[in-house]
Amino acid sequence: MNKTDLINSIADKSGLTKKDVESVLNSFLGEVTDALANGEKVQLIGFGTFETRKRSGRTGRNPQTGQEIVIAESTVPVFKAGNKLKEAVK
Structure with a gap:
């Protein structure tokens, strides 16, 4: 949808x-x-919670060259489903 x-x-x-x-x-x-x-954070009781989390920096690899790269720390949006939503999806 x-x-x-x-x-x-x-x-x-x-x-x-x-x-x-x-x-x-x-x-x-x-x-x-x-x-x-x-x-x-935005909490909708029974549906879920929208919030942000810090993702720490890490070392990654460029898949084309194999070269190591530094991936910076970032803030990412996260959705955590509520109990009513989880039950409805089961």
């Missing part, structure tokens, strides 16, 4: 227009992105 499919499905089930659903979805994604960029 892609974003368009999700918008269509929510619009059909909720009775809202596709334009309204797209606006709400874009706002939700923007708020989650902003929160993660500010180092906050």
